[in-house]
Amino acid sequence: MIRPADSVDFAGLIRPGDLVLCGQGTAEPLTLTRRLVAQKDAIGPFTCFLGATFSDTFAPERSAGIAFRSYGAIGTSAALARAGVLDVLSCHYSALERAFRTGAMRADVVLLQVAPPPPGRSGYSLSLTHDYVALAARHARLVIAEVNPQAPWTHGAALPEERAPDLYVAADAPPQELGAARFGDTEAAIARHVASLVPDGACLQFGVGATPVAALSGLGGHRDLGIHSGVIGDVCVDLIERGAVTNARKPFDRGVTIANTVLGTRRLFDHVHDNPAVAVHPASRTHDHATIAAIPNVRAINSAIEVDLTGQVNSEIAGKNYVGAVGGLVDFVRGALASEGGRSIIALPSTTKDGRTSRISVGIGTVTVARSDADLVVTEHGVADLRGIGLAERARRMIAIAAPEHREALERASRERA
Structure with a gap:
């Protein structure tokens, strides 16, 4: 009753x-x-x-x-x-x-x-x-x-x-809705770099926030993309309706978008309602390392608060405030790196909104993703590929994608720490 x-x-x-x-x-x-x-x-x-x-x-x-x-x-x-x-x-x-x-x-x-x-x-x-x-x-x-x-x-x-x-x-109220995060020119520039790193047929995982939403919005011209993600949002409906997402090349769950959590508006709710082309599964499947690794060409697209010159990622604390989480970030970073042809992409604006603080930093106090798991880092200024190189070269590549006005200070601090 x-x-x-x-x-x-x-x-x-x-x-x-x-x-x-x-x-x-x-x-x-x-x-x-x-x-x-x-x-x-x-x-x-x-x-x-x-x-x-x-x-x-x-x-x-x-x-x-x-x-x-x-x-x-x-x-x-x-x-x-x-x-x-x-x-x-x-x-x-x-x-x-x-x-x-x-x-x-x-x-x-x-x-x-x-x-x-x-x-x-x-x-x-x-x-x-x-x-x-x-x-x-x-x-x-x-x-x-x-x-x-x-x-x-x-x-x-x-x-x-x-x-x-x-x-x-x-219930005496409809479900809580979450509109897609708004993004501006900076995130749009990041999205263009991310799009160049995603081949047709790739299987996508993505986080929440303006930068991942912008990155997904830039993939409308791709084809046969798949989705195996912790969350899905309204932007996924756009990609499905444009024919970019078909899930046709996944080795299992073919034709089906897989998620653990649905975060969006009524439009997304209506799309997933009794839709056999979308399945909501537990983390024992969506975040499972072996499952993710068994999917070729995974592209894990996530954002962060800051990344240091060695590739360490902080997605938890800004200043003295806890504003994020470990969440599924490391699960998907490591799953993507184990995927045949897979890549982990950390995408973020190069500075805070006021431009005063570089989000590419010399060192960070909170490490969510270790530098041993670093792969691709993207800002509006370009892409730093950190695979297979030493720490000195990593620092040079990270400084190259920092905001120009902060590069000299980063170079000086990097030399002092060497």
Whole structure:
């Protein structure tokens, strides 16, 4: 039976000290999370585990008193990190999902969003993400599913039969949407360089943000591209409709776009709804090293906060603030490097928005991707191929793609460190 949302009394369901895990991104069960925050004072102290968050449900001024934990500070959860109430677990996305699957990490209460079956189908669907939330539910004391008829029913994302939800609650809001990040001339210039590195028939993985979106937008003239990615967005629909993405050359999942999480707008939701050409799979498949390595010509296209002269990548911390995550970056970088003909592309603007700080740096304090995994780095000024060369030559190539006004300082600092 599906209960109305106003019948849910979290004070009688959640115990003080519990860890409450909520669906992330566009799969956040907004009806449940909003009610959770509204009833927080009646519950007592508890911890909320969040993933990538794009709603304002947990804004610091609204959620005071709740402790937060996450694998990163993506989207609006970055405000929680700035407020000092977000405990970040620095781990690979694949490891996070494995920990919940095995019970090494546990949640007491799980709140998730599901889609009811369309005519001719059976069973609820996890809809917009097939992630660690479903795996955490296996070991949770209480699982509450928000049934959202406006959420798409997706292939590959069946609700696990071994742990049915304890309660089903009717949604009173459509799924959270995430519009494509806007990009400007700098990102467009980066995209042109990236396009030259992507052959027809390549299989794409890509991250979130303006730079990856720009890079994908520049691939409309390519043909027979495939997608095997942690996330997909609205730009993927553009590529499919233009005939650039067909998934025709993948050795398996031929003709099918593979993702773990769907982040986009109603247009994307309508595209994936009961569409057998799109499948939403768990990280044990999307982020699996052997699976990625078995796909030829993978192009992993990701951005970063900064890259140093040796090729080390920071995708987590800007200044003193945690604003990103390890996420699936290393999973896909290493998978692409193991792919026959595969390449890892780290694309980023050469400076911060105000131009004062170079994002090509002499050294970095936070290393997300080691220099031993460095491959291609792209800015608006060109491409640095870091394969098979020593550190001195790496520094020269990285300086060549830095902003011209910062090159002299980088060269001087590089000589001083030599």
